[in-house]
Amino acid sequence: MPKRIVYSTQIEYIQCLDEQGKLDEKLVPQGDPSRLSDEQAVFLYGKMIEYRHLDEVAFKLQRSGRMYTYPQNKGQEAAALGAGAALRVGVDYLVPCYRENAALFLHGLDPKYILLHWAGDERGNAIPQRDKHGEQGVNCTPIAIPIGTQMLHATGMAWAYKLRKEDKVVATFFGDGATSEGDFHEAMNFATVFNVPCVFICQNNHWAISVPRDQQMNSETVAQKGIAYGAHCVQVDGNDLFGMYKVVLEARERARNGGGVTLIEAITYRLADHTTADDARRYRSEAEVESWRGKDPVIRLRKYLEGQGLWNDAKQKETLDKAEAWTKKIVDEVLNYPAPHRNEMFDHLFADIPEEQRRQRDTWATHSLGQFPAQIQLGK
Numbered sequence: 001m002p003k004r005i006v007y008s009t010q011i012e013y014i015q016c017l018d019e020q021g022k023l024d025e026k027l028v029p030q031g032d033p034s035r036l037s038d039e040q041a042v043f044l045y046g047k048m049i050e051y052r053h054l055d056e057v058a059f060k061l062q063r064s065g066r067m068y069t070y071p072q073n074k075g076q077e078a079a080a081l082g083a084g085a086a087l088r089v090g091v092d093y094l095v096p097c098y099r100e101n102a103a104l105f106l107h108g109l110d111p112k113y114i115l116l117h118w119a120g121d122e123r124g125n126a127i128p129q130r131d132k133h134g135e136q137g138v139n140c141t142p143i144a145i146p147i148g149t150q151m152l153h154a155t156g157m158a159w160a161y162k163l164r165k166e167d168k169v170v171a172t173f174f175g176d177g178a179t180s181e182g183d184f185h186e187a188m189n190f191a192t193v194f195n196v197p198c199v200f201i202c203q204n205n206h207w208a209i210s211v212p213r214d215q216q217m218n219s220e221t222v223a224q225k226g227i228a229y230g231a232h233c234v235q236v237d238g239n240d241l242f243g244m245y246k247v248v249l250e251a252r253e254r255a256r257n258g259g260g261v262t263l264i265e266a267i268t269y270r271l272a273d274h275t276t277a278d279d280a281r282r283y284r285s286e287a288e289v290e291s292w293r294g295k296d297p298v299i300r301l302r303k304y305l306e307g308q309g310l311w312n313d314a315k316q317k318e319t320l321d322k323a324e325a326w327t328k329k330i331v332d333e334v335l336n337y338p339a340p341h342r343n344e345m346f347d348h349l350f351a352d353i354p355e356e357q358r359r360q361r362d363t364w365a366t367h368s369l370g371q372f373p374a375q376i377q378l379g380k
């Protein structure tokens with residue numbers, strides 16, 4: 001008789017705040033540590049408004065020729081913000097891709113660096129993590145454009161924290177498309193075998209540029225990919241701030257207590273194009289986008305807060321005005337940022353620059369192309 005290994009499992013789907021703004025009181029009872037307090041929810045709603053406004057302005061900067069490209073985060077704010085709120089600022093470490101601006105800002109990253117980065121300035125990705133420029137370092141790595149690579153960095157960092165017995169959790173963020181990369185599988189395998197304090201947060205926005213989820217993976221969910229590695233796997237409504245906070249908080253505590261690695265699949269949707277170089281109308285139907293506009297995390301949270309008597313039109317206007325002033329200040333600073341030294345792109349890769357790079361840098365310095373042409377000169 002052939003032996004048979006019987007295996008059955010299920011993926012839990014968590015939603016605390018539904019599309020009508022109704023909170024599931026059983027899932028997150030009043031006073032439960034995994035429930036955001038009223039004060040926290042109001043604070044985070046204000047941040048959502050600020051960050052969405054900045055996101056819209058960044059799009060306009062690109063359209064008006066002052067930024068090379070920009071991937072809007074619009075629609076995915078709750079996933080990033082709920083996760084960011086559940087991680088300890090200045091203690092835990094964020095290892096992002098490029099759609100988690102909200103989490104980075106919440107942890108202290110000055111938004112000007114994100115804008116500088118997309119304007120092609122190396123300093124946007126190099127300064128924030130370092131103290132040497134006289135600024136407070138932020139616990140985040142630079143945003144990762146090569147899809148999936150950051151998950152391996154996160155795993156290595158978490159392993160280091162474990163070996164050093166430091167009470168830190170590393171959270172890494174990535175898209176659904178990234179889970180089709182080998183890096184995801186290597187990272188999950190290593191992280192679970194060595195039981196490192198790492199939380200894997202997938203923002204499943206259903207598309208990897210123009211490739212829909214069901215054409216790039218044969219599994220029914222992203223979450224179940226972690227089962228084979230022995231990770232804790234959960235799906236959550238990524239447009240639900242309360243749900244995100246709860247699952248990430250639980251995953252964080254599990255990681256801290258040596259309880260294992262968690263893979264979180266946050267179901268969300270990008271309401272804008274992939275980047276400013278894309279036109280999503282060519283591959284997504286208007287009906288699909290429209291259905292997700294109804295699940296917008298900002299609208300949902302506002303409904304909840306209004307229902308609780310915690311928000312009203314006057315507060316909305318006041319917050320929007322503040323968001324506009326806040327954004328304007330950041331944009332002014334970016335547009336007037338001193339131009340980078342042309343050697344800047346060589347400065348942040350190695351502590352001691354290797355011979356080959358040194359040679360390239362010296363050649364660059366003598367070449368006329370070493371001068372930035374006027375039209376792409378960002379700062380003064």
Ligand SMILES: Cc1ncc(C[n+]2csc(CCOP(=O)(O)OP(=O)(O)O)c2C)c(N)n1
Nearest residue numbers: 099145146147175176177178205207208209
């Ligand atoms: C290694 C690598 N391959 C291809 C690309 C080109 N690329 C940029 S974004 C992207 C899709 C990523 O999709 P997903 O992981 O779902 O993230 P999303 O953009 O939807 O947030 C691809 C293929 C890249 N940046 N890096």
Ligand SMILES: [Mg+2]
Nearest residue numbers: 175176207208
């Ligand atoms: Mg995606």
